[in-house]
Amino acid sequence: MSAHPDLTRNQALVLDRLEKAEAPLSAYALLDQLREEGLRAPLQIYRALDKLLDIGLAHRLESLNAFIACARPHCHPSGLIAFAICERCGQVSEFSDDVVSDRLADWAGREGFVPTRTIMEIRGECRACAA
Incomplete structure (x- = not known):
């Protein structure tokens, strides 16, 4: 799992899946992949994604309605x-x-x-x- 001590377990699980993914993932694809880890509700995924987006560790691709891990975290917070x-x-x-x-x-x-x-x-x- 990702080495970000300030993340909750769910956030770290979601980030880890995004970092390992070969393509952008939808929230429901993340949910399907993380069911075995105990994540059962879409809200759990969306809360984790919201936090990851807020702190710049993930991005939402609007046109695909999918998410990816940031390639260079914190290098472009406002640009x-x-x-x-x-x-x-x-x-x-x-x-x-x-x-x-x-x-x-x-x-x-x-x-x-x-x-x-x-x-x-x-x-x-x-x-x-x-x-």
Whole structure:
């Protein structure tokens, strides 16, 4: 299980499954995988996910309604988080880009918009699938 002493047992179990997953997982897929560990209710999964999202150890992919472990925890707490999602194999790559983040911040400043989080999802084909 993940070595995060400040997590509850359920949070650590969920994070461990996300870290070991080869693709994003829905809350119900997590529940199915963790039934043997004693997690029986969707609310248990959602509470654990909410905490992991709050502290930056996991991300929700809006377009897939699924979750992944953060590739670089705490490296971008308030900036842009972007995901490249391969529509063929399901691979997800997490990245951040200071240039794009700065451009969005400039726009928000001009518009008087106060962003609370910025998540981008780019869909297409990964290098292996495009070859």
